[in-house]
Amino acid sequence: MADPTDSDSTSKLEGIVIPTELLPSDGRFGSGPSKVRPQAVAALAAAADAYLGTSHRQATVKNTVARLRHGLRDFFGLPEGYEVLLGNGGATAFWDAMVFGLIERRSQHFVFGEFSSKCAQAATAAPHLGDPGSSDRNPAPIRNPSLTRTSICTRSRTTRPRPGSPCLFAGRRRRDSPSSTEPRPLQVCVDPHNYDVYYFAPQKGFASDGGMWIALCSPAAVERIQRIAASDRYVPASLDLKVALDNSVKDQTYNTPGLATIFLMLEQLEWMLRNGGLGWSSGRCDRSAEILYGWADSSKVAVPFVMDPAQRSHVVGTIDFGDRVDAAALATVLRSNGIVDTEPYRKLGRNQLRIAMYPAIDPDDIEALTRSIDHVVEALA
Numbered sequence: 001m002a003d004p005t006d007s008d009s010t011s012k013l014e015g016i017v018i019p020t021e022l023l024p025s026d027g028r029f030g031s032g033p034s035k036v037r038p039q040a041v042a043a044l045a046a047a048a049d050a051y052l053g054t055s056h057r058q059a060t061v062k063n064t065v066a067r068l069r070h071g072l073r074d075f076f077g078l079p080e081g082y083e084v085l086l087g088n089g090g091a092t093a094f095w096d097a098m099v100f101g102l103i104e105r106r107s108q109h110f111v112f113g114e115f116s117s118k119c120a121q122a123a124t125a126a127p128h129l130g131d132p133g134s135s136d137r138n139p140a141p142i143r144n145p146s147l148t149r150t151s152i153c154t155r156s157r158t159t160r161p162r163p164g165s166p167c168l169f170a171g172r173r174r175r176d177s178p179s180s181t182e183p184r185p186l187q188v189c190v191d192p193h194n195y196d197v198y199y200f201a202p203q204k205g206f207a208s209d210g211g212m213w214i215a216l217c218s219p220a221a222v223e224r225i226q227r228i229a230a231s232d233r234y235v236p237a238s239l240d241l242k243v244a245l246d247n248s249v250k251d252q253t254y255n256t257p258g259l260a261t262i263f264l265m266l267e268q269l270e271w272m273l274r275n276g277g278l279g280w281s282s283g284r285c286d287r288s289a290e291i292l293y294g295w296a297d298s299s300k301v302a303v304p305f306v307m308d309p310a311q312r313s314h315v316v317g318t319i320d321f322g323d324r325v326d327a328a329a330l331a332t333v334l335r336s337n338g339i340v341d342t343e344p345y346r347k348l349g350r351n352q353l354r355i356a357m358y359p360a361i362d363p364d365d366i367e368a369l370t371r372s373i374d375h376v377v378e379a380l381a
Ligand SMILES: *Cc1c(COP(=O)(O)O)cnc(C)c1O
Pocket: 032, 089, 090, 091, 092, 093, 115, 116, 150, 172, 201, 204, 210, 211, 212
């Protein structure tokens, strides 16, 4: 088996050429930062002279933030009283903001993977909070139950633990519900009645760049933010959700945001809204997932890592390879042919590829990717 760290075998691998007609039109399959649509970049370039390098306190940028906040209300069907908050520092900074500004005494965490465990760690480390309860939700059908979940791309139902309870419920973008008679997966978990705070970063499903967090907050969450802010708890200003709330309702951020990030996210959001919104976007991911898992299911060398089809993510797929194929070598060849970021999640250490299927990624390109993989597997044999 080729060792991709060995320079001789690397140059040999890089000599394998995938025929142009097999290649996807866009070779970006990373899970974040993820593919940014070239049309969005072109729109940014066209608007750049009047937009980039201008004040985030003036109408040009504030109108863009306003459109983004309105678009998100639309896309997620937010009822009256919900607020769209945004701030700097990515989803990671939001965990710390949550520790200061949303958790009153103690929290309970469902750990699905690397990121949710980091979120739980942030709450555990906070000296002003009680020890959180934490429950590991690694499901039995996963091949190796000790492995974490976001990293391996499963999906699970996220609804309020106790409807009507005074607890706030915070969640991140997840998917659920395999039956076609039920609402689409993404629509179940993003039903605003099922969460108080729903947060994400723009470099994943919204095909933008990193550096920001966005949080959709229910009236109960807004009330909680205000109540904690009125207490005598010390809160650093850059992590203060009341400061974020006061700025967000004025369509601005506390400190300077990435203007390109905001613009690219709005481009992607409005593109998805024009095409049919959440239902359309979710359907596109379903189509990509059908192609990827369908190919792996019928392949002689590959198999979906998550065995139960109902638990497979439709936004990021993980594919295991048998002993005869070295996935690292495969990823090296793909990369040298312009197909990038299919390497597995680093901490997982599996002989697998990880492939994003976000709405920006064309299902036809997922198909082309599977053809390209087949070609490389044959060339490596
Ligand atoms: C990407 C990701 C994060 C981290 O986001 P940053 O913007 O890099 O801080 C956190 N949680 C989940 C579930 C993610 O997918």
